[in-house]
Amino acid sequence: MFEMPSGAEIQSIISILKGGAGYFVPEIYLSALFMVLILLDLITGKKNRGLLATATIAGLLGSVYFIFKQQTMPEVQFFFGMYALDRFGIFFKYFFVVSGVLAVLTTVIDEQLKKHESGMGEYYALLVAMVVGMMMMASSTDLLMMFLSMELVSLSAYALTGYLKREPRSSEAALKYLVYGAVSSGMLLYGFSLLYGMTAETNLTRISMVLAAHGYDPLAMILAVLLIMAGLGYKMGAVPFHFWSPDVYEGAPTPVTAYLSVASKAAGFAMLMRFFFVAVPHGFDMYVSPLHIDWLSILILVSAASMIYGNVVAIWQKNVKRLLAYSSIAHAGYLLLGIITMDQLGTQAVLVYLAAYLLMNYGAFYVVILIANHTGSENLDDYKGLGKRMPLLGAALTVFLISLVGLPPTFGFIGKLMIFSALLAKGSLFMWLALIGILTSVISLYYYMLIPLNMYLRESNTPEEGVIATGMGAKIVTASLMILTLWFGLFFQPIANYARYSTSIFGAFLN
Amino acid sequence: MDQTLSGFGTVFVFLVLGIVFVVGGYLTARMLRPSRPNPEKNSTYECGEHAVGSAWVKFNIRFYVVALIFIIFDVEVVFLYPWATVFKQLGAFALVEVLIFVGILVLGLVYAWVKGDLDWVRPTPNIPKMPEMPVRRSGKANG
């Protein structure tokens, strides 16, 4: 069907690949780490948890060096334009490495995983695989690469979700995650195929060039975008693609829940931004002609629905993990607000918000795990009277929750501030969206505060008293997360500036 | 392009002919053979006894594990075939690439090996209960 490429062509292909490999070092390094971890697990046998965790953290931190070196490299698209090395990607690389490290830290303290009978080698390896996959999601500039990286993340995530094989909830979560994930990735793929059919290109930049040059069929376009949105929305956990998230977040091992809710979501957003900003034509013409529906209106609807649904349904939750799951749907809504603005300020706001979400959500889950270690459950009722018994953890959890609400002086507030600034900078166009955001924030306060309410304001059902001991390491991690959340709430300049620097690659594509 | 398509056109003819042969055989046999069914004759064969329970028994979980490992390996091997035809032109770089690729595969195999997923009989109590079937004497060759 196709001609075999000639020797010269092959040589040029190989030289391109060789050239690109130099820009791909962090990913290669982490893939090697993945294999090293598996080998390490196989070699060391059963009693290797500490070693594995240490190796994972050390390995992940080692990758920072390579990412750092990339900062001075020229920004290029390599591997035939499939992959990009740019600031945007580097920002997310740092982000995912940090989230990976935090995931290991949360894993180490989790009692549920400690009791897990089989080894943890796969666990850490899959964790690293997810980091690689998410890095690639953030840096892919080609439909194929996007799909592959997304599947890498998804497949690892399925396995991680069902990691507690003996735990019915974990298996159930994995099944649900899998079923919804498979369907949505199928839809995403079908959308990609339509887009490919319209443009005969898979590179994002070239797709946009073709679309700009030749125009497109609006019906096919809207169909493709809808299908792609389904896939991305699933990763982001936005309404109406959220069905999986409460069950999965509740059932999965808590460190995995935290990881999914932060990192996987962020990867979805990174991909969404790259895809929609670069590939698909956009603009504000829908306000010129109301009949012209484009992806922006879809995003607006999704965002509003996510904020409302996530926050409202969270009110009735009795399980803290589930509560955080619903709240994470809401946060996806807030994040989408920043994308809707379609400008650099909005994008910057999204990155800042993600960074904030990383700290505060991880912090919250960290404390939830520590509490679950003691009480053996994540039910709100079991939080009664804990505030007195774990003073540091209680205070830290309160700070994280306040940050999730978006109250000063926390990092979460800065995230919301930037998002709303971006919205209002557009004038009164998105005022109603901002209003929804603000009103749902008030709702979120109610359910978030249920946790401190139970911890501090209610008396424990059990007669136990006295301070519950937590390990020194756990205390240090909690305290540093708390301090960082507060610190960046007051001095967010470096992160916000870095976020701005990272978003500048979209300059030409945004209006 | 034409040639390939005509090649597969021939394959299509093979397919049709194969089906025709089978169907023809069936039809011929139907014309020739007697048909005197009775309930005893039409019952499921179980060594001359009345069949106990249904054939829907649980299989050894190993079968599924084998299926899983097979899927992975098989698809990866598929990738090697196109490579095999051109790798002489591609040279050492492609060889190294493929060695990495195969290395990952081998790692997977080693992993499954060490974790005991290649052992048909595992020490863990994973042997399924088969209430419909009489207990096997030979516990090892389970399947």
Next chain:
Amino acid sequence: MSSSPSLNTWSDALSGFSIGWFPLGLVIVAAIPLVFIALYALTYGVYGERKISAFMQDRLGPMEVGFWGLLQTLADILKLLQKEDIVPTVADKFLFVIGPGILFVGSFLAFAVLPFGPAFIGADLNVGLFYAVGIVAIEVVGILAAGWGSNNKWALYGAVRSVAQIVSYEIPASIALLCAAMLAGTLSMQQIILMQAGPNGFLHWFLFTNPIAWLPFLIYFISSLAETNRAPFDIPEAESELVAGYFTEYSGMKFAVIFLAEYGSMFMVSAIISIAFLGGWTSPLPNIGGLELNTMTSGPVWGAFWIIMKGFFFIFVQMWLRWTLPRLRVDQLMYLCWKVLTPFSLVSFVLTAIWVINH
């Protein structure tokens, strides 16, 4: 495609022949292997197996019908045609009926790429080897359909065992064939054979041109035994425990179809192994100085002779092994596949790759 002009002349000429829209030539091209299967299965397959096994056990085998029982198989065919076709009441009728069909069609489709000599091949696909490996796997579906459709414990167990065995051994088998493909640098059957053709006869065969090929050759041969459920890998139809495996419930013509398919596959794998490692239709005889044995024994008809003979040789070995080796247990079977053959096939793959790069 760069097939040399002398190749496939007969089959190309035939396939160009059609009456109106009806591609009669193509049908003839397809019919030839069909007839071949039928004939070979009847003669060499059934009769041969019985005779060979009889001789190995120092007895005579069928002797009554015809000279030395030569007409015995014909009588069997007539018997099968007339036999009542029993479909168990509890069976899934559709699967039960279609199972043998899939089996046979899968086996038969593989013959489409089998070169019966330099001038005749059904379809000289550029992915022929790959196609053959792939299409044979369709049998798995047929086996599963037959076993499942019978709704019989023996049948279902036989089917599941058989499927597990076939898919497992497909890994080392395909990696082993990969080595041949690497040596040849092509997947086209005819091209692979051409790479092994030459005046020195068997010295050009892959098995003898390099020091590694014996390893994939052995691996593929062992795997092919398992893929066709031949002894010592015949636990799917181990008569002492599973009656007859997945075809326990079959009788009459359906049984005959299954048998045809089985013998078809047996020949197919034997042919593939001879194509991949033993030069296919090329003559084994070398030109020794002025005595041009090779040139004399080459040509379309000689080609057909050689490839069929090579095939028959391996079938003979298969039958021989049946009476030589005891049956493997399931765990031994899997052990052999995953812990011996697969690692060694990977080793041979790497060695072959290195060898090819250096030559």
Next chain:
Amino acid sequence: MLSFIVFLPIIAGLVILAVPSSQKQIIRIVSLLAALGQGVLAVLIWRHYDPTMAGIVAAPGGSPVGSFQMIERIPWISLDLGSFGPLNIEYFLGVDGLSITMVLLTALISIIGVLSSWPIQKQVKGYFILYNLLSTAMMGCFVALDFFLFYVFWELMLLPMYFLIGIWGGPNREYAAIKFFLYTLFGSVFMLLVMIGLYFSVTDPLTGHHTFSLVAMADQANYIKGTILGPDSVTWRYVAFIVLFVGFAIKVPMFPFHTWLPDAHVEAPTPISVILAGVLLKLGTYGMMRINFPLFPEVYQAGLYVIGVFGAINIIYGAFCALAQQDLKKMVAYSSISHMGYVLLGLAAANTEGMIGALYQMFNHGTITAMLFLLVGVIYDRAHARQIDKFGGLATYMPVYTGFVIVAWFASLGLPGLSGFISEALVFVGAFSAPVTRPIAMVSVLGIVFGAAYLLWSLQRMFLGKRKPDALYDLEVDVDGHEHIHFHDWKGKLDLDARELTMLVPLVIIVIALGIYPMPVMGLITTSVNKLVQVLTPVAMSAVH
């Protein structure tokens, strides 16, 4: 200096964090020292304050910080926002006439609050950390001149307050705390949107960049046409004003948004009630005067009548409700609503008298209500109940206490010679002299009558006459024939003890002194209020445009 007064409590909080929780006395003393330090600093600020400088807004062409005093202005955050210029947030503190009184009041109430917290035994460490955090936030709100900073302090108040009510409160504290939290947050989140909107609408005339500076925002000349809250965006300016007003009104609390207050007060422990009534409510009206009105003067002018009506409703409705209360503390809480109504009325008058009256009333209400709650706390400590009906004849047995009660009650109802009188009188003078509020003022006078009614009635029921048959204390007659009363669980001194006197005496002195000679406070605020009124009048606005 302002930074010190703001952050002194938080430093104390950090010190307390390091003290083991068993050392309760040390914790208390550290807090007291911080509060006293605040007091000293407040006095220093007061002494350094030049009452002739107005503040409120920067003079056109003048210094960008206006005539504010004790300015501390450091760039805090500077972000590049591309086409929107840099995002500049400043750490910008300063005082003028509006805030100096509030700073003094806050410092005073903080000291009293610490003293009144002395008996608290439950989780002392946590309590004082939160208390100090609250103290910082309150003080910060009053001196912040950057909207962003103000907002941070404003929200920072919520959490400590929530826990202080929720953990150390009465039986129904959970409900009260949540209600307080939700109400106030509901008010303040919209402030965030307005704040952002204002940011994009205002530029600093000096740098040309957008700014959060309240001083720059107060000058209508700095608004850009075509922005979301620019001078031509009438609708959004109205919306923004209303949203801000509601946000502050919830804190005041103004009539339809007041329902959190009685709950919060009833459940809160005494010191928190004191802080809540003494300082937090003032933040609402202070916010209106500092932010809401100067930033949207034309909307303010258009809404005077509405504000006045709400003020009147507050006065009368609060008084009515107070009249109906059985619970002494609830009565005092409703009296607060009523008294804050006077502030609103004064603000609605939009003239110097009314404004001065309002500001003065804020200060006076702070001191008087603090006293009221302290006194309620005293009786609650002894009897563990506050039902007005359950007492009677207390004057006989607790004469000193009754004396203080009488002073406080009379100050609250505005008896001449006590500070409440002067501020209420000024408010009414202002309201009567403004044509818009005149009819409202006429109605509002009724509030004074009702106020007298509930205060005097409660006085009579609790303190005069004889012990009720179902009273909460036992009557004992000793050998000499003297009658003594005895509360069931109370081991301490029956009448006021030294600590309580330490808290009450200064307040009484202030109340009486300011009732006779109001100039120390009046003098501080007059210049600023004049300037404020000038900024708010239509003439000034037209001059600007």
Next chain:
Amino acid sequence: MLTQQLLSIGVNHFLTISVILFGLGMFAVMTRKNAIVILMGVELILNAANINFLTFSKYNGGMEGVMFSLFVIVLAAAEAAIALAIVINIFKTFKTVDVSSVDTMKE
């Protein structure tokens, strides 16, 4: 002859098949309760996309579509492997693969 007939099949034919496959897949996904059947529906969807890719690749030129479909096949296999593992585990725990009855966590 036959080849010409085969060649007269145009892009629309392929797309129609792909749409039908996609529809069948979605139908299976939405109406079926059995996890395995749902996953088979997903395979249909993936294959529908594959047909699209190959069709577009053939008619628009370029190799991207072919490459894409190759990788999709691999991923489908990987996904199937993981899916099977999870479903087996589900069956061990819940004794069913009915998605709607595997629902221990409430809203």
